[in-house]
Amino acid sequence: MTAGLSRELIALRVARELREGMVVNLGIGLPTLVSNFLPPDQQILFQSENGILGYGRISEEEFDPDLINAGGQPVTLAPGASFFDSATSFAMIRGGHIDVAVLGGLEVSEKGDLANWYLPERGGGSIGGAMDLAFGARRVIVAMTHTTADGRPRVRTRCEYPLTAPGVVDLIVTDLAVIKVEPGGLLLTEVAPGVDPDFVQSRTEARLRPSPDLREMEL
Amino acid sequence: MTAGLSRELIALRVARELREGMVVNLGIGLPTLVSNFLPPDQQILFQSENGILGYGRISEEEFDPDLINAGGQPVTLAPGASFFDSATSFAMIRGGHIDVAVLGGLEVSEKGDLANWYLPERGGGSIGGAMDLAFGARRVIVAMTHTTADGRPRVRTRCEYPLTAPGVVDLIVTDLAVIKVEPGGLLLTEVAPGVDPDFVQSRTEARLRPSPDLREMEL
Amino acid sequence: MIDKVFPTPDEALHDVFDGATIMFGGFVTAGTPTNLILALQRRGTKGITGIANNIGLGDKLDVLCEQRQLAKMIATFAIRASGARQSLFEEQYRRGEVELELVPQGTFVERIRAAGAGIGGFLTRTGLGTLVQEGKQIVNVDGVDYLLEKPLRADFALIKAFKADRLGNLVYRGAGRNFNPAMATAADVVIAEVEHLVETGELDPETIGTPGVYVDRVVQCEPVPVRWYG
Amino acid sequence: MIDKVFPTPDEALHDVFDGATIMFGGFVTAGTPTNLILALQRRGTKGITGIANNIGLGDKLDVLCEQRQLAKMIATFAIRASGARQSLFEEQYRRGEVELELVPQGTFVERIRAAGAGIGGFLTRTGLGTLVQEGKQIVNVDGVDYLLEKPLRADFALIKAFKADRLGNLVYRGAGRNFNPAMATAADVVIAEVEHLVETGELDPETIGTPGVYVDRVVQCEPVPVRWYG
Numbered sequence: 099m100t101a102g103l104s105r106e107l108i109a110l111r112v113a114r115e116l117r118e119g120m121v122v123n124l125g126i127g128l129p130t131l132v133s134n135f136l137p138p139d140q141q142i143l144f145q146s147e148n149g150i151l152g153y154g155r156i157s158e159e160e161f162d163p164d165l166i167n168a169g170g171q172p173v174t175l176a177p178g179a180s181f182f183d184s185a186t187s188f189a190m191i192r193g194g195h196i197d198v199a200v201l202g203g204l205e206v207s208e209k210g211d212l213a214n215w216y217l218p219e220r221g222g223g224s225i226g227g228a229m230d231l232a233f234g235a236r237r238v239i240v241a242m243t244h245t246t247a248d249g250r251p252r253v254r255t256r257c258e259y260p261l262t263a264p265g266v267v268d269l270i271v272t273d274l275a276v277i278k279v280e281p282g283g284l285l286l287t288e289v290a291p292g293v294d295p296d297f298v299q300s301r302t303e304a305r306l307r308p309s310p311d312l313r314e315m316e317l
Numbered sequence: 318m319t320a321g322l323s324r325e326l327i328a329l330r331v332a333r334e335l336r337e338g339m340v341v342n343l344g345i346g347l348p349t350l351v352s353n354f355l356p357p358d359q360q361i362l363f364q365s366e367n368g369i370l371g372y373g374r375i376s377e378e379e380f381d382p383d384l385i386n387a388g389g390q391p392v393t394l395a396p397g398a399s400f401f402d403s404a405t406s407f408a409m410i411r412g413g414h415i416d417v418a419v420l421g422g423l424e425v426s427e428k429g430d431l432a433n434w435y436l437p438e439r440g441g442g443s444i445g446g447a448m449d450l451a452f453g454a455r456r457v458i459v460a461m462t463h464t465t466a467d468g469r470p471r472v473r474t475r476c477e478y479p480l481t482a483p484g485v486v487d488l489i490v491t492d493l494a495v496i497k498v499e500p501g502g503l504l505l506t507e508v509a510p511g512v513d514p515d516f517v518q519s520r521t522e523a524r525l526r527p528s529p530d531l532r533e534m535e536l
Numbered sequence: 537m538i539d540k541v542f543p544t545p546d547e548a549l550h551d552v553f554d555g556a557t558i559m560f561g562g563f564v565t566a567g568t569p570t571n572l573i574l575a576l577q578r579r580g581t582k583g584i585t586g587i588a589n590n591i592g593l594g595d596k597l598d599v600l601c602e603q604r605q606l607a608k609m610i611a612t613f614a615i616r617a618s619g620a621r622q623s624l625f626e627e628q629y630r631r632g633e634v635e636l637e638l639v640p641q642g643t644f645v646e647r648i649r650a651a652g653a654g655i656g657g658f659l660t661r662t663g664l665g666t667l668v669q670e671g672k673q674i675v676n677v678d679g680v681d682y683l684l685e686k687p688l689r690a691d692f693a694l695i696k697a698f699k700a701d702r703l704g705n706l707v708y709r710g711a712g713r714n715f716n717p718a719m720a721t722a723a724d725v726v727i728a729e730v731e732h733l734v735e736t737g738e739l740d741p742e743t744i745g746t747p748g749v750y751v752d753r754v755v756q757c758e759p760v761p762v763r764w765y766g
Numbered sequence: 767m768i769d770k771v772f773p774t775p776d777e778a779l780h781d782v783f784d785g786a787t788i789m790f791g792g793f794v795t796a797g798t799p800t801n802l803i804l805a806l807q808r809r810g811t812k813g814i815t816g817i818a819n820n821i822g823l824g825d826k827l828d829v830l831c832e833q834r835q836l837a838k839m840i841a842t843f844a845i846r847a848s849g850a851r852q853s854l855f856e857e858q859y860r861r862g863e864v865e866l867e868l869v870p871q872g873t874f875v876e877r878i879r880a881a882g883a884g885i886g887g888f889l890t891r892t893g894l895g896t897l898v899q900e901g902k903q904i905v906n907v908d909g910v911d912y913l914l915e916k917p918l919r920a921d922f923a924l925i926k927a928f929k930a931d932r933l934g935n936l937v938y939r940g941a942g943r944n945f946n947p948a949m950a951t952a953a954d955v956v957i958a959e960v961e962h963l964v965e966t967g968e969l970d971p972e973t974i975g976t977p978g979v980y981v982d983r984v985v986q987c988e989p990v991p992v993r994w995y996g
Contacts, residue, residue, distance in 0.1 A: 119768050121979050141768050143979060147641060148563040149711045151977045163565035163762045164698075164710035170564040177967030178933040180974035183713040183745070184563070184589075185649045188642030189883035192662060193951060195979055216667070222615035222629070223638070224592075225668075230642030233662045234884055264665040338538050340749045360538050362749060366871060367793040368941045370747045382795035382992045383928075383940035389794040396737030397703040399744035402943040402975070403793070403819075404879045407872030408653030411892060412721060414749055435897070440860065441845035442868070444898075449872030452892045453654055483895040646885070655876070656912040657905070659886035675887070675905070677916060682886040686907060709972065742939065743973065 102273025152179030199235035213259035232263035244272035321492025371398030418454035432478035451482035463491035545575035560588035561695035567712030571757035608635035651687035652721025693723035704751030775805035791925035797942030838865035881917035882951025923953035934981030
């Protein structure tokens, strides 16, 4: 068994996708780690759907109940931050003003369908801002483990869980690989250090087409 | 020929309809005079569709281009005033949060249809906020002269000018009379001092039903 | 002079009736009307349809489940991914004792805004091709499909702001805005809990987040200390 | 560090093309981007579809009629009741040289907001049973008829604010807000004229009316003195 990346390294790899000036929303869970892996001189605007543009790192100071991100975590503010209400926040999200949404995933299909809100085994779930972000962001990156804890592949020919949104995912970053969703299917562009492409395919339900430029992730 | 009320006295009569705590929008023209005839201790909140709630009298001071009412006139602020953008302002108007809109009129029909934006003789017009106010305000009072300068009745069986909104007018205040729009038709409730009800009817195209409580306006 | 101030949360809720539909502002710890929620618990109002972004472990709203005051919730967060610990709401939901309508958060707040703004419905792509689409009309505009979403209003809105004046003008702070300004426009009776009360005329007109026209009652309360449950 | 500041209005308009659809913020004298309008006049761009609340006697926008730069206006105020004096726009409209689409003001700003918010259309009663209804779909929701109104967007938005920082965050003043915040969300390129420029981080996050994400270019200008024409 090949060891995949830690959650932190998945977040680090996602962080490499972000560029100066981008407006980025980080979903709850693994995605929130992404902000820890950005060069401090790079000005990226993190949007939180509860009404902040330009928040900074997780705060270590006294807890301020009115200064939290969408995961309920206390945050600091970056220079140039602003506050707004939820109607304005989702107008921003749904109107296409978010460059990148990094979302967690339960399943992604080869067509870029995303399932990340409903847990059949729990008989319920929570939608939160996930559907709006999935439909509204210009680019959707899903960060997740390649399989469930018991080895069930999350990258599938089609999702079995109820969808968050159909055909919205652009890039999948897992502990094993980086996969691009293209009109023709899934393109395997990077593998984790020491991980064999065949091993990735063996842990994936959908067929992966290896990129001509397939390479090992630089971390 | 009986002399009707001046524009100022029409405005004064309209002002009598307003009560403490009401949110009131005054249309361009004659209606803007209404705010001059309120007791100073009565707290009425004037809303201006360009984004002010709680403006006061017309300002005599140095002109501030960012402190104007919907007619472009410089205004002062009353204590408790607030500013907002046009989307918020029309959400307030269209959402039923304005108690009274006082609008000018070209024609009002016996069904309460209002025409006040299009001038056939000028081959055009301007809608501004009139349609939104006519549809959105809880109560619509039309303040206008009873006839045109050349004697054509403005209170009609049906409007000949293009409508601003159908069936929205609650009360008509003119230089000659106060007329209530009821489901069954028009009820003449008050006449201007010294004006005979028959004279009002002779200057009105629609049939007026005299109220059992018909009286002379108190000014 | 207009004065909308009530002395206590309990008096401000004096006419909240059994079976009422009630909106609750707040996003987790931010802008949550905790004192009003606790007063509603004391009042014991039953059969409530609650409209709130979140009801979960650690949310004050969960206290309304202690005496089964909620008949239904319309929310965006209610059932957690982890089942290690459950909220009272989750327990009651699993036992079929309370109904739940889950709504995407952007649709949730836009439906509330629509109710307050006289919008009869709006078209969104959020939810297309998902369970959210069920039972909803699809409208095609210029070749693109959208879901038609309808307004959402309530009998009461319990909201929270940082400051108020006696006219009901509200000033918010930080991420405490969230759903409060939209909910203030979309309920028959709007009751605001605030940390600071000032005289009318003392608030800067440039900073008012909710104009007083929307607010019926104001109560000044010491904020209830909250702990982050993340 | 991100810096969206341009030295002059003329440079900020460097890529405005003939035939562009352009939004103009402002309500009569308040929040009107006069310096940008004058730069657009100097630039001589032709065939413009203008989207603005008002174009009338005394409005700066009327200068674009001097060299017939406007092909069409979408506006709420354009033709005055009194014919004593006419704007250039009115003269050209009467001669059939410029097209005019009149929109109720609430529908006008809501259409712009919808474009910025990803709303495919919305239902309103404003305009029902009037000329505004012509050519529009009527949608019945729960027994009530509404007009379906569609989003309105532009290639460029020229707006005005009181203050900005280099990131493009804008602070408005008084009734200078009006259409500026909505227009900032609904154009491909948003250019803001401001009276004061500060460094990023100097604006209070509580007071920002338009977050920088919406603004592409900022120009600091002395406001052009205006006179009230009422």
